[in-house]
Amino acid sequence: MPDTSKSSPPDTRLPDPSDYVQDGAVLIGCSRQGRDLVPECIELRLANRHGLVTGATGTGKTVTLQVLAEGFSAAGVPVFAADIKGDLSGLGVRGEARPNLVQRAQEIGLARYGNAAFPVAFWDVLGEQGHPVRATVQEMGPLLLSRLLELSEPQEGVLNIAFKWAEDERKAGDERMEILDLKDLRGVIDEMGKQAATLRSKYGNIAPATVGVIQRSLLVLEQQGAEKFFGEPALDINDFLRTGPDGRGVINILSAEKLMNTPRLYATFLLWMLSELFEKLPEVGDLDKPKLVFLFDEAHLLFNGARTAVLDQIERVTRLIRSKGVGVYYVTQSPGDVPDRISAQLGNRIQHALRAFTPKEQKSIRAAAQTFRKNPELDTERVIQELQVGEALVSVLHNKGEPSVVQRTLVRPPMSRVGPLTTQERRALIDADAKNLDKYTKTLDRESAHERLKARNTTVGQVKDKIRRFGNLFNLNR
Numbered sequence: 001m002p003d004t005s006k007s008s009p010p011d012t013r014l015p016d017p018s019d020y021v022q023d024g025a026v027l028i029g030c031s032r033q034g035r036d037l038v039p040e041c042i043e044l045r046l047a048n049r050h051g052l053v054t055g056a057t058g059t060g061k062t063v064t065l066q067v068l069a070e071g072f073s074a075a076g077v078p079v080f081a082a083d084i085k086g087d088l089s090g091l092g093v094r095g096e097a098r099p100n101l102v103q104r105a106q107e108i109g110l111a112r113y114g115n116a117a118f119p120v121a122f123w124d125v126l127g128e129q130g131h132p133v134r135a136t137v138q139e140m141g142p143l144l145l146s147r148l149l150e151l152s153e154p155q156e157g158v159l160n161i162a163f164k165w166a167e168d169e170r171k172a173g174d175e176r177m178e179i180l181d182l183k184d185l186r187g188v189i190d191e192m193g194k195q196a197a198t199l200r201s202k203y204g205n206i207a208p209a210t211v212g213v214i215q216r217s218l219l220v221l222e223q224q225g226a227e228k229f230f231g232e233p234a235l236d237i238n239d240f241l242r243t244g245p246d247g248r249g250v251i252n253i254l255s256a257e258k259l260m261n262t263p264r265l266y267a268t269f270l271l272w273m274l275s276e277l278f279e280k281l282p283e284v285g286d287l288d289k290p291k292l293v294f295l296f297d298e299a300h301l302l303f304n305g306a307r308t309a310v311l312d313q314i315e316r317v318t319r320l321i322r323s324k325g326v327g328v329y330y331v332t333q334s335p336g337d338v339p340d341r342i343s344a345q346l347g348n349r350i351q352h353a354l355r356a357f358t359p360k361e362q363k364s365i366r367a368a369a370q371t372f373r374k375n376p377e378l379d380t381e382r383v384i385q386e387l388q389v390g391e392a393l394v395s396v397l398h399n400k401g402e403p404s405v406v407q408r409t410l411v412r413p414p415m416s417r418v419g420p421l422t423t424q425e426r427r428a429l430i431d432a433d434a435k436n437l438d439k440y441t442k443t444l445d446r447e448s449a450h451e452r453l454k455a456r457n458t459t460v461g462q463v464k465d466k467i468r469r470f471g472n473l474f475n476l477n478r
Contacts, residue, residue, distance in 0.1 A: 026071030055352020090417030291325035
């Protein structure tokens, strides 16, 4: 922790994790209160009460995420972070003692500042810049898939029928009627269209036009590369909960540079991941530290255009996942990007600078200032617009879970590299972790709905052919 009693030049030896995690808290930076420098920290026991990191582009949010990831990792907490620009990949190598970083260390009274690499695992939905990460269509379910396909409510109803019909087929004895990948789903939708008249009495109307819309939406999704995401082997959530040999939490970095070209896939994937964590992790209540911290960058994509059912799911998962030992930190430009009913659950807050050029933006800043516990020594609304790069307003939960008074804070300098890895550096780190995650390298394509329906149709075709040939023979003999 910072030595606030003097301002001597920092020691540039390799820092120990305990320099940044002490008394059960992760150091964000320091605020100046009167003549004193006061550490601003997130208490580990309250880190599962979630958080919000906001600020305009270029104000230092990414470095703050890096600092948070380092701090939680040093405390032995695994981290998942979406890397939008590639800069978070620098967590995997030692940084450099740049003059501006050393100066920041001096400004906040760090007694010892140096550089260190952190244990990282790289993931990529597209399988290009990290270990492949996959989910089955069945696991994602019709609600999230409908959002991904941008279906209307009637179209979502037909998709629900597809999942229900496949489930009923499995219960009836065909256990391999699983919807694992997009070709399985396409096959089920196609078969439902053919059997619409037969299925109508049990499941409701299946309009040919609706079937056509869903098939076209699936085609668009495939062209965007989503077929690489759906399939097996599906992600084992426990692979996000690893710690390194030295006890530090592994920082799982999702390469999202290309994924952001399809923002709905990005947002839907992360919501699915949160839902999986919620469904599969056991109840643990409040722990001394979280089992996992989840940093959700560009969080506004999660809420844009979301229907009530999706927002209900996000609210439910955010509210209840804390009891599974998971802390979720939403990262976006403006606090107003997050709906109030979800924002109300985010206790630890870091606000970087916001800019106001219009009356609407000025109103947003006023609203952002009102979310903090008031500091009589600080004009919060004015300061939000004056913050420099690497400065933030910080209010965290403490004591029995009440928010601290907001403080203007200098964010501490990262120990790892500020900026992206080279292609060679990334590949070396991926290869070094291959023995732990090699199971994801090859796609598994076992018999499922697509193959079962194909076999059924082949059998039906053969029977019809025999009947036709028998009928022809009968006519010849007459």
